[in-house]
Amino acid sequence: MEGRVTVNGQTVTELGSKADPDVDDIRVDGRRVKTATARRYILMYKPRGYITSRSDPEQRPTVIDLLTTGGVRDYVYPVGRLDYESEGLLLLTSDGELAERLMHPSHGVAREYHVRVRGVPARETLERLARGVALDGRKTGPAEVRIEKLIETSAGGDAILALVIYEGRNRQVRRMCDAVGHPVVKLKRVRIGPIHDEHIRPGEFRDLSEREITALKRAASRTTPKVRRSTSDVARGTPDDARGTSDVTRGTSHIPHRTSNVGRGTSNVPRRTSNPATPRPADSPRTERAPRPRAGRPTGRPRRG
Numbered sequence: 001m002e003g004r005v006t007v008n009g010q011t012v013t014e015l016g017s018k019a020d021p022d023v024d025d026i027r028v029d030g031r032r033v034k035t036a037t038a039r040r041y042i043l044m045y046k047p048r049g050y051i052t053s054r055s056d057p058e059q060r061p062t063v064i065d066l067l068t069t070g071g072v073r074d075y076v077y078p079v080g081r082l083d084y085e086s087e088g089l090l091l092l093t094s095d096g097e098l099a100e101r102l103m104h105p106s107h108g109v110a111r112e113y114h115v116r117v118r119g120v121p122a123r124e125t126l127e128r129l130a131r132g133v134a135l136d137g138r139k140t141g142p143a144e145v146r147i148e149k150l151i152e153t154s155a156g157g158d159a160i161l162a163l164v165i166y167e168g169r170n171r172q173v174r175r176m177c178d179a180v181g182h183p184v185v186k187l188k189r190v191r192i193g194p195i196h197d198e199h200i201r202p203g204e205f206r207d208l209s210e211r212e213i214t215a216l217k218r219a220a221s222r223t224t225p226k227v228r229r230s231t232s233d234v235a236r237g238t239p240d241d242a243r244g245t246s247d248v249t250r251g252t253s254h255i256p257h258r259t260s261n262v263g264r265g266t267s268n269v270p271r272r273t274s275n276p277a278t279p280r281p282a283d284s285p286r287t288e289r290a291p292r293p294r295a296g297r298p299t300g301r302p303r304r305g
Contacts, residue, residue, distance in 0.1 A: 004029050039095040041189040041213050043195060044205035046090040052081040053301060063090060064238060066203060079103060079192075080111075080168050087202060088113070088189030090214075101220035102193070105141070105167040109219050112164045112191035113173050117182040120159045125180045129163070141167050157164070158185060181182045193219035 005012040007019045019026055026033045044063060046052065051062045054077055066110040067087045079091040079099045093099055100111050121129075126147070144164040159182075163173060167268045171184060174184045190196060194215040200206065210218070 040076050041208040042092040044090045044203050045200045046082050047202035048087045052078045086187040107220050108166040114188045115161045117177050117187040118169045119182050
């Protein structure tokens with residue numbers, strides 16, 4: 001071997017010497033031998049009050065704390081961000097290439113939010129959101145927006161918007177709504193590309209199925225879609241077709257738009273009839289649940305969802 005192989009800094013001189021590549025530092029000609037490790041793809045419902053980061057200098061609880069409490073030891077990191085006060089679906093993975101594709105606006109992976117805003121936006125305001133608003137001197141890309149529900153309040157009423165964007169700037173949804181004069185009261189992400197889960201609850205997480213991973217990779221391999229949405233559809237707050245699917249050139253999402261449960265209150269308009277809740281399929285991935293979020297770091301052992 002002529003001294004080309006070292007284990008933990010010691011030159012191997014005998015054939016048949018044993019070493020564990022997962023534990024020992026094995027090098028050939030000075031280059032470490034890396035073992036192929038299975039990549040991890042996790043879907044989490046991030047609760048409010050958690051930082052979307054691996055660590056926080058202010059010692060606030062992070063989404064990694066939830067995974068650790070739930071027994072996950074793999075090195076994964078969040079794909080994109082949900083701010084401290086927001087909640088909803090979040091992907092975490094060890095697949096750096098896929099994460100980069102999902103976050104890059106050139107691939108136009110849809111992100112859908114249910115957003116409760118102060119007041120009820122007018123038709124012109126919805127159209128403005130759909131066309132794009134200027135943030136930091138640069139206009140946001142085309143979006144899809146409709147009024148999902150109206151809520152009566154003592155101040156006259158709020159609205160819950162279903163908003164789909166294809167880029168991920170810092171606090172983009174909140175800033176878009178602020179820009180048109182309707183600040184966000186509550187924000188929840190309900191879909192990332194083809195990934196959605198109506199059964200997962202705050203603090204829970206699960207591994208994606210092979211089918212979901214394939215669909216996610218397919219979505220991340222496409223180029224930015226051209227949103228085709230008429231102003232009448234935006235103003236009426238109706239889906240693009242009778243099924244309520246997203247009308248973009250790269251295909252439909254096949255995700256029915258349901259009435260959001262974000263915020264409570266009495267609607268002053270007739271609610272659309274939604275499809276009855278469907279039971280979780282028998283082959284659906286098992287969901288892990290960390291202890292219910294508290295103000296501090298989560299403690300205790302995970303429970304099965």
